[in-house]
Amino acid sequence: MQSIHIASDHTGVDLKTTLAEHLGKKGFTVVNHGTDSSDSCDYPVLAHKLCAAVEASGDPGILICGTGLGVSIAANRHPDIRAALCTTELHARMARQHNNANVLCLGARITGVELAKAIVDAFMENTFEGGRHQRRLDMLNLPA
Numbered sequence: 043m044q045s046i047h048i049a050s051d052h053t054g055v056d057l058k059t060t061l062a063e064h065l066g067k068k069g070f071t072v073v074n075h076g077t078d079s080s081d082s083c084d085y086p087v088l089a090h091k092l093c094a095a096v097e098a099s100g101d102p103g104i105l106i107c108g109t110g111l112g113v114s115i116a117a118n119r120h121p122d123i124r125a126a127l128c129t130t131e132l133h134a135r136m137a138r139q140h141n142n143a144n145v146l147c148l149g150a151r152i153t154g155v156e157l158a159k160a161i162v163d164a165f166m167e168n169t170f171e172g173g174r175h176q177r178r179l180d181m182l183n184l185p186a
Contacts, residue, residue: 043069046166047103049076049092051085051113054106054150057158061104064159070166076106089116096144097122103145104162110149117145124179129153131164138168140175 046065050058055078062072075092077083085107096103097120105113110127117125125145126137129152137143146165148158170176 043071045071045073045099045101047073047075047092047095047099047101048106049074049088049103049113050106050150051088051108052077052080052083053108054148055080057148057150057153057155058104058106060155061106061158061162064162065166068163068166073101085112086116089113090120093117093120093123093125093145102166104165105145105147106150107147108149108151110147110152114147117147124182128161128165130157131160134161134164135168138165139171142170142175142179 048058048062058076065072075095076088089105092103092105105117107113114125114127117123123145124141124143125147126141126143127147128134128137134146
């Protein structure tokens, strides 16, 4: 059974809970790194915690904040993380197939529950195609 890491700030608690239940029904082991409270908290702390777990385990992750923008910026500070803010199933599919994304970012204030489930499914059901896409990924971490 594959594990998936999930975290949200206070704005994404309800969506995180719903997605965790959705993934659990699909057979995933869901590891929660986020808050379970609606009390204000800092998304970078949660994003960094999740990214450390993704880097250590090799399992994918999902980050949720109000728009998805903050967590995607924080996550992409990690050299082994390829976080993609996805608002459609096509984004999620291409993020995995072409960009080998390992963290999906979602905006709880932007994306409805049913669409979020479909985006998560597309993200988890697709894999990296390699080939010409690997050459491009290799260019991402060139020395400054």
